[in-house]
Amino acid sequence: xxxxxxxxxxxxxxxxxxxxxxxxxxxxxxxxxxxxxxxxxxxxxxxxxxxxxxxxxxxxxxxxxxxxxxxxxxxxxxxxxxxxxxxxxxxxxxxxxxxxxxxxxxxxxxxxxxxxxxxxxxxxxxxxxxxxxxxxxxxxxxxxxxxxxxxxxxxxxxxxxxxxxxxxxxxxxxxxxxxxxxxxxxxxxxxxxxxxxxxxxxxxxxxxxxxxxxxxxxxxxxxxxxxxxxxxxxxxxxxxxxxxxxxxxxxxxxxxxxxxxxxxxxxxxxxxxxxxxxxxxxxxxxxxxxxxxxxxxxxxxxxxxxxxxxxxxxxxxxxxxxxxxxxxxxxxxxxxxxxxxxxxxxxxxxxxxxxxxxxxxxxxxxxxxxxxxxxxxxxxxxxxxxxxxxxxxxxxxxxxxxxxxxxxxxxxxxxxxxxxxxxxxxxxxxxxxxxxxxxxxxxxxxxxxxxxxxxxxxxxxxxxxxxxxxxxx
Numbered sequence: 001x002x003x004x005x006x007x008x009x010x011x012x013x014x015x016x017x018x019x020x021x022x023x024x025x026x027x028x029x030x031x032x033x034x035x036x037x038x039x040x041x042x043x044x045x046x047x048x049x050x051x052x053x054x055x056x057x058x059x060x061x062x063x064x065x066x067x068x069x070x071x072x073x074x075x076x077x078x079x080x081x082x083x084x085x086x087x088x089x090x091x092x093x094x095x096x097x098x099x100x101x102x103x104x105x106x107x108x109x110x111x112x113x114x115x116x117x118x119x120x121x122x123x124x125x126x127x128x129x130x131x132x133x134x135x136x137x138x139x140x141x142x143x144x145x146x147x148x149x150x151x152x153x154x155x156x157x158x159x160x161x162x163x164x165x166x167x168x169x170x171x172x173x174x175x176x177x178x179x180x181x182x183x184x185x186x187x188x189x190x191x192x193x194x195x196x197x198x199x200x201x202x203x204x205x206x207x208x209x210x211x212x213x214x215x216x217x218x219x220x221x222x223x224x225x226x227x228x229x230x231x232x233x234x235x236x237x238x239x240x241x242x243x244x245x246x247x248x249x250x251x252x253x254x255x256x257x258x259x260x261x262x263x264x265x266x267x268x269x270x271x272x273x274x275x276x277x278x279x280x281x282x283x284x285x286x287x288x289x290x291x292x293x294x295x296x297x298x299x300x301x302x303x304x305x306x307x308x309x310x311x312x313x314x315x316x317x318x319x320x321x322x323x324x325x326x327x328x329x330x331x332x333x334x335x336x337x338x339x340x341x342x343x344x345x346x347x348x349x350x351x352x353x354x355x356x357x358x359x360x361x362x363x364x365x366x367x368x369x370x371x372x373x374x375x376x377x378x379x380x381x382x383x384x385x386x387x388x389x390x391x392x393x394x395x396x397x398x399x400x401x402x403x404x405x406x407x408x409x410x411x412x413x414x415x416x417x418x419x420x421x422x423x424x425x426x427x428x429x430x431x432x433x434x435x436x437x438x439x440x441x442x443x444x445x446x447x448x449x450x451x452x453x454x455x456x457x458x459x460x461x462x463x464x465x466x467x468x469x470x471x472x473x
Contacts, residue, residue, distance in 0.1 A: 096316050096401075100299055100423065104309035108297035111290030112256030114424050116432045120237025123227070123251040124150065130221045130253075131157050136283065137167040139266045141218040143176040143406075144232035147184055151233055155188060162192040169193070171266075171273045173214045174200045176232070196273040198418075212303045215406050215417040218266050223286045226259040228252055228298070228422050229404050230393050244359055244389040250433065252404050252422050257288050258296035265300045265420055294426035299405070302418035310407040310421060311414040315341055317397045321350045326437050328355040328394040331408040333368045338409060339375075346379045355441060358385040365410075367466035370459075377449035384444040393421075394433060402430040 097108045117123040131138055138161060145151065158168050170188065172180055174197035188195050198214035219227040229251040231237060236247045254262065263285065271278045301309035318325060318341045325345060332354065334342065346352045354376070360366035373383055395403040405421025407413045424430070 096320050097297055097423075097425070099316055100297060100309065100313055103307045103312045104299050104301060104305070106261050106298050106300065108295050108423070108425065109257040109261065110295040111292065112254055112258045112294045112296045113292030114294045114296065114422075114426060114429045115253040115255075116429060117251040117253060118436060119248060120231065120246075123231055123249070124153075124237075126253050127219055127227055128153065128157060130219070130225045130227075131161065134161055134166050134221045136222045137169070139218070139220045139263070139270070140168075140170045141172070141214075141216055141266055141269060142233050143173045143213070143215045143217060144234055145170070145172040145177045145180050146232075146234050147179050148233075148235035150235055150238070151180075151184075154233065155191070158188065158193050159191040167194075169270055169274075170195045171198055171214075171270055173198050175213055176215075194274065196270070198269065198273050211416055213417050214269065214302075215413070216265065216269070216300075216420045217406055218262060218420060220259065220263045220266055223263055223284060224255065224259060224288055226254045226262040228254065228262055228406075228420060230391050230406050242361075244357075244361060246388070248388055248390040248392065250392045250394065250404055250436070252424070254296060254422065256291040256294075256296070258298060258422075259288055260285060261296075261298035262420070262422075265298065269418070294424055294429055297423040297425070299403075299407075299421045299423055300419065301407075301414075303416060308414045310419050311338070313403065313421060313423065314338060314395060314407070314409065317395055317401065317403065318342055318345055321345050321397055323398045324351045324353070324396075326353045326355070326394065326396040326434065327409070328390060328392050328437060329409050330357055330360065330389070330391055330393075331362070331365050331369070331410050331413075332356055332372075333365065333408075333410040334372065335411060335414075339372060342376065342381065343379045346376075346381050352381045353437075353441060354381055354383045355390075355437060355444065356383070356385060357389045358387055358445065359389055361389070364466045364469055367462045368469070371463035371467035373447060374449070374453055377447060377452055382441075383447045384441045385447065386440055386444040390440075394437065396430055396434055396437065399430055399434060400427050401425050402433050404433070 101107045115126070117126055138158070140154075162168055170193050172195075177197070185195055199212060217227075217229060217231060229249065231249040231251050234247075235241065236244075237249065238246065240246050267279045267284065270276070299309050299313050301307070301311075315338060318338070325342075342352060356369060360369075377383060393403075393405055393407055397403075402424045403421050404424070405419065406417075407419040407421050413419050
């Protein structure tokens with residue numbers, strides 16, 4: 001028996017080591033996985049199988065990715081797209097938008113009206129107002145759709161609209177919404193809501209899909225109004241449920257042609273989750289008239305994508321900066337590529353401001369973030385710690401372009417999660433977000449290089465310990 005255990009352990013350990021060598025994406029990450037495998041007997045290879053294997057290269061994801069791209073890759077012939085690209089052919093914005101179009105198969109659309117929603121009350125007030133006015137369909141997708149007063153309000157409105165003949169579809173992440181099952185899910189289905197989980201955690205597929213979560217938050221009403229960004233269906237956006245207090249988040253309401261790009265993401269994910277025929281009828285993709293002057297480009301990426309488009313987006317924006325970069329993110333754990341580009345921007349005279357919450361819902365995330373602060377402060381990056389907990393994921397470039405969405409600055413968002421960001425090429429929208437950003441900076445604690453570098457050895461130990469795991473986050 002002992003010999004069998006030794007042979008089994010040796011086999012799985014050897015398999016894990018060989019897999020890291022063949023499929024490791026970055027040396028630093030590969031070394032972390034090798035140490036985990038070697039120093040955590042049995043547990044190390046198991047953790048690697050769950051969270052380290054790059055299944056993007058496996059047939060399962062290749063086939064599904066190919067199918068989705070054939071069905072949903074956007075073949076743009078819209079004159080509004082051509083006019084925008086021709087006007088900016090020689091500009092930095094033009095190069096950025098063209099790169100993102102090739103990376104994520106999503107073109108920029110002009111003619112949009114973008115409304116910035118600053119907190120939970122404003123966001124869900126706008127969403128519920130749009131739902132109440134729906135006449136054709138309501139499509140909703142959330143990472144977390146948890147029990148509470150907010151979920152009850154969705155149920156109330158869905159019941160009302162279903163009676164009016166409006167089609168309602170709801171997809172959610174099976175891990176993020178683990179509480180949404182049994183009677184909770186049944187009551188939504190009983191009123192006519194088509195409800196499906198993304199990659200359900202089932203015996204036989206649990207170990208294969210656990211590491212790949214759908215982190216998107218999308219609402220589309222009648223194909224004409226869209227909502228996107230980082231806010232989940234959770235009462236924590238209205239009342240304090242922990243020492244983190246009431247969570248803050250910025251959301252976007254979009255009206256205009258770009259809603260079609262956002263809706264395509266939902267349609268693709270719903271087809272994946274439900275196995276129903278794709279929603280390709282004109283009813284679901286109506287011709288949307290212009291509603292404003294903003295140019296919007298929807299960036300989506302996931303483990304089935306050709307490229308890590310969110311990573312490309314963030315690096316492209318950082319490299320394009322000439323005057324300023326404002327970054328707000330609760331999980332700012334950049335890898336070497338992003339970190340180096342931020343440092344280059346700061347050294348080149350770009351004013352870089354980083355706004356992060358002082359408190360965190362994750363020990364590893366908190367100290368992994370702080371592990372990079374000293375070298376960022378040393379090159380002139382301004383780092384502000386806000387007292388409350390903000391879940392916003394923002395990147396504002398030169399007071400002219402704003403990215404708001406679900407993508408964090410970590411390996412999980414870049415490689416493992418299904419994410420969606422809205423790139424808004426509009427100075428008015430960017431300025432709206434900047435005003436709140438700068439206001440928060442004024443009331444937050446600004447870290448100083450001379451003070452921070454003198455932090456305790458125990459603090460540095462916690463940062464080093466957390467940083468060891470950062471390539472896996």
